[in-house]
Amino acid sequence: MNILLIEDDEVLADGLMHTLSKSGFRLSNAVTGAYAEQLLQAQGFDLVILDLGLPDMDGLQLLRRLRNQKLAIPILILSARDQMDDRIEGISQGADDYMIKPFELRELEARINALIRRCYGGFTHMIEVGDLQLDTQNQQILLNGELFALSAREFAVLELLMLKHGKVVAKDKIAQHLSSQGEYLADNAIEVLIHRVRKRIETHAVVIRTVRGLGYLLEGTIDD
Ligand code: CA
Numbered sequence: 001m002n003i004l005l006i007e008d009d010e011v012l013a014d015g016l017m018h019t020l021s022k023s024g025f026r027l028s029n030a031v032t033g034a035y036a037e038q039l040l041q042a043q044g045f046d047l048v049i050l051d052l053g054l055p056d057m058d059g060l061q062l063l064r065r066l067r068n069q070k071l072a073i074p075i076l077i078l079s080a081r082d083q084m085d086d087r088i089e090g091i092s093q094g095a096d097d098y099m100i101k102p103f104e105l106r107e108l109e110a111r112i113n114a115l116i117r118r119c120y121g122g123f124t125h126m127i128e129v130g131d132l133q134l135d136t137q138n139q140q141i142l143l144n145g146e147l148f149a150l151s152a153r154e155f156a157v158l159e160l161l162m163l164k165h166g167k168v169v170a171k172d173k174i175a176q177h178l179s180s181q182g183e184y185l186a187d188n189a190i191e192v193l194i195h196r197v198r199k200r201i202e203t204h205a206v207v208i209r210t211v212r213g214l215g216y217l218l219e220g221t222i223d224d
Contacts, residue, residue, distance in 0.1 A: 078103070096119075
């Protein structure tokens, strides 16, 4: 899971990056609203954590802009503004959750997991396709319940395809998803990577189909 942390407090951002990456999330930090917008355009994120007091704009203004651009990923506001009106305003402008600073890290993590579950997994944190299970809470892919060993790149691609299973994922979306981990892959490198992942999963009741000109689609195959 790629998380964009929009937070200008360096100490808090460092602490969050450290703790959440230990839980398996991949984090990027933007200290201004403008930089956050740039990152969101260039890279693929699955969740945004948004501070409201940013140096160049109000977080609510950024939130409105993102929602106007039809950015559909879950956004959690993390703010010291603790009045009921602030929370109502944040939620009605399009935030999915609102947490007040100071906060307990454990609670933040639980809420992140709840948002991911709600937005990607329905009611469960396990997304199942064929014999594979994506555990969105522990950031793992399992094969029939056992940990499926994958390289970081393979994991990132398969995670994205599993999150969007049954839907076509464009090649540039895959490139964006990988670029938020600092990897910049050319088209042919993505083809090679897909080929590798395909080989890894081919006997596990799941297949990556190529939809010519559009991208790739992961789906379960029916067992005999
Ligand atoms: Ca701030």
